[in-house]
Amino acid sequence: MPLPPHDPDYAQRTRESFAGQPAMATLGVSVAEVAPGRVVLAMAHRAELTQQHGFVHAGMLAAALDSACGYAAYTLMAAGAGVLTIEFKINLLAPARGPLLRFEAEVTKAGRTISVVDGRAFQHESGRDERKLVATMTATIMTVTGRDDVRH
Amino acid sequence: MPLPPHDPDYAQRTRESFAGQPAMATLGVSVAEVAPGRVVLAMAHRAELTQQHGFVHAGMLAAALDSACGYAAYTLMAAGAGVLTIEFKINLLAPARGPLLRFEAEVTKAGRTISVVDGRAFQHESGRDERKLVATMTATIMTVTGRDDVRH
Amino acid sequence: MPLPPHDPDYAQRTRESFAGQPAMATLGVSVAEVAPGRVVLAMAHRAELTQQHGFVHAGMLAAALDSACGYAAYTLMAAGAGVLTIEFKINLLAPARGPLLRFEAEVTKAGRTISVVDGRAFQHESGRDERKLVATMTATIMTVTGRDDVRH
Amino acid sequence: MPLPPHDPDYAQRTRESFAGQPAMATLGVSVAEVAPGRVVLAMAHRAELTQQHGFVHAGMLAAALDSACGYAAYTLMAAGAGVLTIEFKINLLAPARGPLLRFEAEVTKAGRTISVVDGRAFQHESGRDERKLVATMTATIMTVTGRDDVRH
Numbered sequence: 001m002p003l004p005p006h007d008p009d010y011a012q013r014t015r016e017s018f019a020g021q022p023a024m025a026t027l028g029v030s031v032a033e034v035a036p037g038r039v040v041l042a043m044a045h046r047a048e049l050t051q052q053h054g055f056v057h058a059g060m061l062a063a064a065l066d067s068a069c070g071y072a073a074y075t076l077m078a079a080g081a082g083v084l085t086i087e088f089k090i091n092l093l094a095p096a097r098g099p100l101l102r103f104e105a106e107v108t109k110a111g112r113t114i115s116v117v118d119g120r121a122f123q124h125e126s127g128r129d130e131r132k133l134v135a136t137m138t139a140t141i142m143t144v145t146g147r148d149d150v151r152h
Numbered sequence: 153m154p155l156p157p158h159d160p161d162y163a164q165r166t167r168e169s170f171a172g173q174p175a176m177a178t179l180g181v182s183v184a185e186v187a188p189g190r191v192v193l194a195m196a197h198r199a200e201l202t203q204q205h206g207f208v209h210a211g212m213l214a215a216a217l218d219s220a221c222g223y224a225a226y227t228l229m230a231a232g233a234g235v236l237t238i239e240f241k242i243n244l245l246a247p248a249r250g251p252l253l254r255f256e257a258e259v260t261k262a263g264r265t266i267s268v269v270d271g272r273a274f275q276h277e278s279g280r281d282e283r284k285l286v287a288t289m290t291a292t293i294m295t296v297t298g299r300d301d302v303r304h
Numbered sequence: 305m306p307l308p309p310h311d312p313d314y315a316q317r318t319r320e321s322f323a324g325q326p327a328m329a330t331l332g333v334s335v336a337e338v339a340p341g342r343v344v345l346a347m348a349h350r351a352e353l354t355q356q357h358g359f360v361h362a363g364m365l366a367a368a369l370d371s372a373c374g375y376a377a378y379t380l381m382a383a384g385a386g387v388l389t390i391e392f393k394i395n396l397l398a399p400a401r402g403p404l405l406r407f408e409a410e411v412t413k414a415g416r417t418i419s420v421v422d423g424r425a426f427q428h429e430s431g432r433d434e435r436k437l438v439a440t441m442t443a444t445i446m447t448v449t450g451r452d453d454v455r456h
Numbered sequence: 457m458p459l460p461p462h463d464p465d466y467a468q469r470t471r472e473s474f475a476g477q478p479a480m481a482t483l484g485v486s487v488a489e490v491a492p493g494r495v496v497l498a499m500a501h502r503a504e505l506t507q508q509h510g511f512v513h514a515g516m517l518a519a520a521l522d523s524a525c526g527y528a529a530y531t532l533m534a535a536g537a538g539v540l541t542i543e544f545k546i547n548l549l550a551p552a553r554g555p556l557l558r559f560e561a562e563v564t565k566a567g568r569t570i571s572v573v574d575g576r577a578f579q580h581e582s583g584r585d586e587r588k589l590v591a592t593m594t595a596t597i598m599t600v601t602g603r604d605d606v607r608h
Contacts, residue, residue, distance in 0.1 A: 023209035026178070026200040048178040057175035058237045059215020066211045085210045086418055087444055089241035089393060089545045091572045091594060093565040108592060109549040113417070114390055114446070116547045116592065136564060136572065138547060138594055140391055140444060142418065238570055239596055241393045241545060243420045243442060245413040260440060261397045265569065266542055266598070268395045268440065288412060288420065290395060290442055292543055292596060294570070327513035330482070330504040352482040361479035362541045363519020370515045389514045393545035 010036065010075045017083075018071055029064050029103075037107040039071040045098025056096035061103075061121050061135050065090060068105035069117035069139035076110045082144035086114075090137045100124050102131070105139075115141045162188065162227045169235075170223055181216050181255075189259040191223040197250025197275075208248035213255075213273050213287050217242060220257035221269035221291035228262045234296035238266075242289045252276050254283070257291075267293045311383045314340065318375050321387075325371065333368050333407075341411040343375040349402025349427075360400035365407075365425050365439050369394060372409035373421035373443035380414045385449050390418075392443035400438045404428050409441075419445045463535045466492065470527050473539075477523065485520050485559075493563035495527040501554025501579075512552035517559075517577050517591050521546060524561035525573035525595035532566045538600035542570075546593045556580050558587070561595075571597045 007013065011034045018024060018031055024041075027049060033040035043049075043056075043064055051057040066088055074083040105119035117139045124131035159165065163186045170176060170183055176193075179201060185192035193216055195201075195208075203209040218240055226235040257271035269291045276283035311317065315338045322328060322335055328345075331353060337344035347353075347360075347368055355361040370392055378387040409423035421443045428435035463469065467490045474480060474487055480497075483505060489496035499505075499512075499520055507513040522544055530539040561575035573595045580587035 017204050020204040021209065022200050022202050023212055048174050050174050052169050052172040053234075057173065057215060057219075058240075059211065059218045060175055062214045062218070062240075062242075063209060063211020066214070067209075082205075085244055087241065087243040087391065087420075088210075088214075089239065089594065090214075091239040091564075091596065092237055093572060108547075109589065116391075116549060118592070133565065136574070136594065138545065138592065140547065239543065239572075241442065243412075243444065245420060260395075261437065268397060268543075270440070285413065288422070288442065290393065290440065292395065321508050324508035325513065326504050326506050327516055352478050354478050356473050356476035357538075361477065361519060361523075362544075363515065363522045364479055366518045366522070366544075366546075367513060367515020370518070371513075386509075389548055391545065391547040392514075392518075393543065394518075395543040396541055 007079045009079065013079065014039065014071050014075050017074065021067065023063065024067055027060055027063060029067065032102065034075060037072060037076050037110065039068050039075065039105050041068045041103040043101045045101065053095065056098065056101065058092050061096055062090045064103045065105065065119040065121055065135065065137040066139060068103040069119045069137060070141055072105040072107050072117050073110065073115040073141040076107060077143050084142040084144050086140045086142050088137055088139035090135055092135050094132060094134045096123055096134045098123055100126055113143055117141055159231045161231065165231065166191065166223050166227050169226065170219065173219065175215065176219055179212055179215060181219065184254065186227060188227050189224060189262065191220050191227065191257050193220045193255040195253045197253065205247065208250065208253065210244050213248055214242045216255045217257065217271040217273055217287065217289040218291060220255040221271045221289060222293055224257035224259050224269050225262065225267040225293040228259060229295050236294040236296050238292045238294050240289055240291035242287055244287050246284060246286045248275055248286045250275055252278060265295055267295065269293055313383065314379045317383065318343065318379050321378065322371065322375055327367065328371055331364055331367060333371065336406065338379060340379050341376060341414065343372050343379065343409050345372045345407040347405045349405065357399065360402065360405065362396050365400055366394050368407045369409065369423040369425055369439065369441040370443060372407040373423045373441060374445055376409040376411050376421050377414065377419040377445040380411060381447050385447050388446040388448050390444040390446050392441055394439055394441045396439050398436060398438045400427055402427055404430060417447055421445055465535065466531045469535065470495065470531050473530065474523065474527055479519065480523055483516055483519060485523065488558065490531060493528060493532055493566065495524050495531065495561050497524045497559040499557045501557065509551065512554065512557065514548050517552055518546050520559045521561065521575040521577055521591065521593040522595060524559040525575045525593060526597055528561040528563050528573050529566065529571040529597040532563060533599050540598040540600050542596040542598050544593055544595035546591055548591050550588060550590045552579055552590045554579055556582060569599055573597055
């Protein structure tokens, strides 16, 4: 079955849904870019996000990458659809020292029910091109339609 | 090669390292139980941890489960060793409504370098036995020794 | 929405579908047990299944565990439904020397569309109770209904 | 700590180790390309590799992708090192109809002990450029040195 027709308001819809996630405000995550099938989020290293060695906690990286992946899939969904993470896997490649972190997610496969999204977390300094890959994620995302809640 | 001899101070060492994770304080996560090869953490549903439907964000569940898994492995490590999450995978099974969440992690295999830990997140009400499984995690944890940093 | 009513012919249906997988015959995998939400498969170590050190190849373990997980979910599906693996993750814990291997899968969550199944691979000797855990898997399985093919 | 110096004989060493995997011969998998940090394997759709719908079994795809990922990491290891898959995760994106399948793996991060490799499986027809992505994998690979066996 084909994908639903593209929603011309995908960017506004995505930014509004993201703004409705208090967890992202708690982590200081903001939207850097929204395109069809692609979302980039940004976060700064802050002490309250760290683990016992002063690096950003793997779980905090996972939270930001999960949101990036879910919203990348959401950009391709029809208006009125809901987005649900079924599962994700993250590999931690290097300590996340910051000072800035960037979470880039792109849809690898958009399906009618199931989408697969790959995400990458980079650390970099302000105003510099050089950056380092600190984590990769693959997330399986479900499109939820026609139900009042989001149970699967 | 055999595992290092058991550290009799594992519980205190684990609680101290956990206390050194500001990220866990930010999420309101506390230690409920420490035993050899097993750690249980607890968290309450709070608005600042939620996603757009009012449930605890998958990433916040992942952060707490990751800490539970890492510290479950840490209980079996020698004094002086460091703990590092290489990767984890989480499946989200039901919306995390709370009001209370419990994260139980048990070591499935303790290796000299690599340990595998399985974790489960449950939601329940205060003082009630009934509970619901909301997420499962498998984490691959590395024992770091003899190096000043925690790069792998 | 509730799960469909239990199919009384689940065991025969499961065994018949399994018999229709030539890949399992190629690997020498047979059905050891079928129960609601649980399937156990068995395989013997053979030279043509091994990697460069003489142990059973991780991919061969994954193939057998994937079938065990998929069919464990299938036992709980309605007659006429199809089963599809969306994704799985496997951790390899010890070299699979055999001589016998047993793959046990149990449904952790049966959903209307998505089920999550956990599997474990053990090696043991014939007629002995002692056994060793060699691999663990978590698989996400989709129920496919009302479509002629199995695309998702 | 830096990576060991590059082994000039990496390609021959990789092909020889691959040739020592009887499991790959059983599946009809051959080496298509070996480069530093990159290995491509090939396989043809055959009836004995299929599941109940006539597509290549997810486990068979996983076995070929796992070998591709492991050997991609192996190309960057020092002579004498051994390669061990710690874990992998695979997402199945489309039915693998063939007639030809190609498994491309590239090292995302080469570490002293742990490497992370991403792999993709494509199906295509002989002599045609058009191809379809059918599966993606992320594998965590361990470098084993100085031990007679490959236990971790």
